[in-house]
Structures are given as C-alpha cells and as structure tokens.
Amino acid sequence: MKKYKKSEADQMGLFGGAEGVKVEPLVAQIEEGQGTRDKEQVKEAEGTKKKVQGEKREKGKGEKKSHSVVTAEELATKQRDISVSEFFAKNRHLLGFDNPRKALLTAVKEAVDNALDACEEARILPDLKVAIKQLSESKFVMTVRDNGPGIVKAQIPNVFARLLYGSKFHSMKMSRGQQGIGISAAGMYGLLTTGEPVQIISRTSVHKRAIHCHVQIDTAKNRPLVVLDEECDFELDTGTSVMITMEGKYQKGRQSVDEYIAQTAMANPHAHIVYEAPDGNVYDYARQVDELPFVAKEIKPHPYGVELGLLFQMAQASPCKTIGEFLRHSFSRVSDKLAHDICDKAKVKATTKPASLTLQQAEALHTAINQTKIMAPPTDCIGPIGAQQLEQGLKRVVEAEVYFSSSRSPSVYRGNPFLVEAAIAYGVKNMNGEEKEEGEPLMRLIRIANRVPLLYQQSACATFKSVMQINWRNYGMSQSKGALPGGPVVLMVHIASVWVPFTSESKEAIAHYPEIIKEIKLAVQECGRHLGIYLRKKKRLHQELQKRGYIETYLPFIGEALKDILTLNDGQVSDVVAKLKHTLENSRKL
Ligand SMILES: Nc1ncnc2c1ncn2[C@@H]1O[C@H](COP(=O)(O)OP(=O)(O)OP(=O)(O)O)[C@@H](O)[C@H]1O
Numbered sequence: 001m002k003k004y005k006k007s008e009a010d011q012m013g014l015f016g017g018a019e020g021v022k023v024e025p026l027v028a029q030i031e032e033g034q035g036t037r038d039k040e041q042v043k044e045a046e047g048t049k050k051k052v053q054g055e056k057r058e059k060g061k062g063e064k065k066s067h068s069v070v071t072a073e074e075l076a077t078k079q080r081d082i083s084v085s086e087f088f089a090k091n092r093h094l095l096g097f098d099n100p101r102k103a104l105l106t107a108v109k110e111a112v113d114n115a116l117d118a119c120e121e122a123r124i125l126p127d128l129k130v131a132i133k134q135l136s137e138s139k140f141v142m143t144v145r146d147n148g149p150g151i152v153k154a155q156i157p158n159v160f161a162r163l164l165y166g167s168k169f170h171s172m173k174m175s176r177g178q179q180g181i182g183i184s185a186a187g188m189y190g191l192l193t194t195g196e197p198v199q200i201i202s203r204t205s206v207h208k209r210a211i212h213c214h215v216q217i218d219t220a221k222n223r224p225l226v227v228l229d230e231e232c233d234f235e236l237d238t239g240t241s242v243m244i245t246m247e248g249k250y251q252k253g254r255q256s257v258d259e260y261i262a263q264t265a266m267a268n269p270h271a272h273i274v275y276e277a278p279d280g281n282v283y284d285y286a287r288q289v290d291e292l293p294f295v296a297k298e299i300k301p302h303p304y305g306v307e308l309g310l311l312f313q314m315a316q317a318s319p320c321k322t323i324g325e326f327l328r329h330s331f332s333r334v335s336d337k338l339a340h341d342i343c344d345k346a347k348v349k350a351t352t353k354p355a356s357l358t359l360q361q362a363e364a365l366h367t368a369i370n371q372t373k374i375m376a377p378p379t380d381c382i383g384p385i386g387a388q389q390l391e392q393g394l395k396r397v398v399e400a401e402v403y404f405s406s407s408r409s410p411s412v413y414r415g416n417p418f419l420v421e422a423a424i425a426y427g428v429k430n431m432n433g434e435e436k437e438e439g440e441p442l443m444r445l446i447r448i449a450n451r452v453p454l455l456y457q458q459s460a461c462a463t464f465k466s467v468m469q470i471n472w473r474n475y476g477m478s479q480s481k482g483a484l485p486g487g488p489v490v491l492m493v494h495i496a497s498v499w500v501p502f503t504s505e506s507k508e509a510i511a512h513y514p515e516i517i518k519e520i521k522l523a524v525q526e527c528g529r530h531l532g533i534y535l536r537k538k539k540r541l542h543q544e545l546q547k548r549g550y551i552e553t554y555l556p557f558i559g560e561a562l563k564d565i566l567t568l569n570d571g572q573v574s575d576v577v578a579k580l581k582h583t584l585e586n587s588r589k590l
C-alpha cells in the first residue's frame, strides 16, 4: 500500500500545474532535463546563443538596441516539444471545459459514457449510479458508479491520468468513447481547479478485493502520479466508481446534467440509471428492455476511406510479405482476386514487399483502389437503437399526442459505415423552450451520436443543418426562413457509426459530410411524411366536426322556417328535421 500525505505530495511536485502552484520557467525545466531535449542540445543552443549575442554586441556598438529582433539561434533555445496535457490544459475549451456549468456536464458525460461502454463490452446490463454533491458555492464532487468489468490495477493510473490513452481509438467499432481523452481530461480539469486527485475504486472479480486509488496527471509530462493505492471493500461483484472534485455550476435547463441524464436514459432503454442531483432530487430511470444492444463487431478500414499518405505508411509498417497479402489483411472487403486486380491496374507486382513500396507505387495503388468497384463495408460493426425502441425512449420523457419513427439502412462516409434513425413526437405537452414571435414554440431537436446525447453546439451540427434544409411546410408545419419549424414537436435523431466525425475533441457537433446530411434528411423526411398524413387527417376531421356543429346549430331554425312556409304541425316538423339531420350526417364522412 502506498499512501502519501498532501504535504509530501506537494514536495514531490505531485500537484504540479495545480492552481497556486509555482510553475518553473521552461528553460529551467530544460536545464533540469524535464523537457525532451537533452542537456547537450541545450548547452549547444546556449553556447550558440552566447556567441551570437557577443557578435551582435560587437556589430551593434553605437546602434540603438532593438528588443524585438530575435535570431534563429535564440529561438532555438526556446523551441521544445509540448506535451499533449499541457496543450489541453491551456485549451480546455476544446474538450468542453469552457465554463463551470459546461464543465460539470462534460465530466459527468465522460464518466457515464465510459461506464455504459464498459458494461456493454462485458455484456452486462448497466446499473449506474450518478451522484453530484455541492461542497461550496462553486465546488462540486461527482461520483459515477457502474457494474461493469472493472479496470485492472496496473491500468488505473493511465486510464484516469494520461491523455490519449484508451482502448477504443484503434478499434473500428461503434462505441461512445473514441479518442482516449475523456475521463483523464475530466480528472485534469478537477486537479487544475481544485487541486484534488481523481478517486477510483475498481473491482475486477468477486474473488478479489477492490482497489482504491487516488491518481493525478503530471501535466508537463502527460504521465500519471499515484497519490494513494490500497485495497478496500466494494458493494458490487465487479465495477468501477469514479469520483472527481471540481469547480462547477449546477443550473437546470436544456444544457443541464439533469437533461443529459434524461436523454441518456431515452437513448439507452437497456440501462438502469439512478441520478442524485445536487438539489436533493433523486431520479430513477428504470430499465425498459432486458436485452443488451446489438454486439458491435470490430472491422478493418474500408479501402475507399484510406488516404494516400496513410496507405503508404501502413504499407511501410506492415509485417506482410507481399502487397497482395497486405491489401487483403489490412482492409475489409478485399479478396485475393480483388487484391490482384488492384495491383494489375496499378502496374505494381502483387509480390512486391510492402516495405519496399515507393511513393509513386503507393499513389498508383491508391488511384487503382478508387477506380475498382469494391463492396460497401460490412455493417455488423454498428447497431441501431431500433425505430420502435427509439419511439419508446421518446415516450419515456416526452408526453405527446402522437409518435412516429424511422430507421435507415447503413451507409458509408469516407469508408466508415454509419446509419441514421429518427423519431418524432407531435402535440407535446408542456413544451417549454424557445418560442416564435406569435407564441408558437419552435421544434425541439434532440441529437444523439452512438447513444450519447449532444447538448451543445446545435447550430454547428450536421443534424441541425439537415433539419433546416427540409421543407416542413410540406408536412403541414409552419416554418420561417432560417429557423426551425414551429409547432409542439420534438424530433430525435440518432447517428451510429464506427467513427462519428465530431467537429472537435469535445464531441458536441457532427461534421457536415454530404453523405451524413443526405441520410439524416431521408430519415427525418420519412417521419415528416407520417406526421404530414396525420396532420392533414386531423385538419379534415376538425373541419368536418365544425360543419357538423353548424348542422346542429341551424337545423332547429330550418324546422321553424319549414313550419311557417308549409304550415306543418310540431310532430311533422320534428320528423322532417330528424330526416334532414340523418341525410346530412350520412353524406359527410368522418
Ligand atoms: N468505468 C470504466 N470501466 C472500464 N473501463 C473503463 C472505464 N472508464 C474508462 N475505461 C477505460 O479507459 C479508457 C480511457 O477512457 P477515456 O474516457 O479517457 O477514453 P475513451 O473512452 O477511450 O475515449 P473518449 O476520449 O472519446 O471518451 C477507455 O478506453 C476504457 O478502456
């Protein structure tokens, strides 16, 4: 068991980079050998610097000294590599930590996404507990506990305190996480804003005790530091509990943690989620289906998606003996015959060693690949939520008059398979959101990518662009130029892919690939058509009821008039009125 006191940890520099901690200047770090440049390089650069400064002094005697002139050699003394964690600590907005409210949401999102991914990979029905407690006005502690497979002791420090470390980046398979940044970035944000390490409890087997660790990132090196490491008890057979203390802000509304959890429950009907909000409310989202989602298979990249530089690099690094074998093993949908066809087209011998491939040959191969008809990639690497389940999910949180859903068959962008599904709710009760000038609410758009709700950057997202390109008037809805359609409508769009092309590392908006926009439009238009039919029918029914109302109102007056004109008695009048009513009603279909 290793346990350090906070004061010892400070002395060891464990809290390096935290607020209020002295950060050594870069040159000093280089001199101490902390940077990646070695001491000799630094000495050489320093020597050159002194020499150049001497020369300059000689040359510049009598000249007015300019402070802005820097020589290449002086610059060389400052040039060094930048660790990925230093970069993201400065640019935390790129990871979704731009303000305290968003930071709280991002941290919860990263931990919940990982928990759901881990459970699904281990084929365990997820049972999640999310708790947020407010410690002071701007300080919160978030805990996310899952019943997944747990994390082995040796990997805990890297997983939680090292950026760009994960299991999903290199696998071509549908998952919520993909970059290997998420949870370590949340831990780094917590450390920078409160100085507190990430606290983890993880148990990998019912026969073993759990591991309790406190880890934090050394931002200068992007390496983990273990502050505490001991065994402890854990209430579940296997699972992980992550606790991060951070600066945050809890505020209800569209982009709140509450909303994120509600939408996550909607997109993951197989998960049971208990959420304890900081205001004391507890939300229990029960499991809706007892079946785990489809098991996504890992696939190899499709040849159509590979760029020339990457193809060349892949060939250089390939252990295969021939180019033919390399093409067959590295890409999906390439058979032996197809590999030979590509080589023949490119005029490259199929027996060439991949490592000896020249750039010209790689270019010829690249062109040949794109000129050859290759089957679309397999689609068992992505799994839809399912039109019915999506509709069920929507019903769970949105009370409406009618629901419709649609699901598209898989398609491909840049060689990556993806599919789109959509569900729409009309006649939504209690639509509290943006309103048009006349008081009519605007459509509410729920965007989901690989079962993860996206709450920020709506207008930058391909989903928003696609919805805006649709003519909603065709479906009986009002729409002003440059705005979402008006009406008590909630539209939910899910895109599932082996690699969702997000516009930034914070995974908030989907890039505008024409293939993706086309598929989203087709899925939404299908829902729109059903809605249009329903609305037209509803309008007809309304008009019909109105006409019937007129009949009811005016028939007694007609009876009175007939009585006067034809001098009928009361009994005859009621007979005529009854006949008239029967004939008029029968002639109008409802
Ligand atoms: N609760 C958990 N249970 C099991 N494994 C986990 C858990 N949380 C994280 N991991 C492992 O740690 C790795 C790193 O997680 P991290 O969130 O940093 O990256 P990621 O999920 O791979 O990608 P992204 O940056 O897109 O979230 C994951 O790939 C996964 O293997």
Ligand SMILES: [Mg+2]
Residues within 6 Å of the ligand: 110, 113, 114, 176, 177, 178, 181, 182, 183
């Ligand atoms: Mg993750």
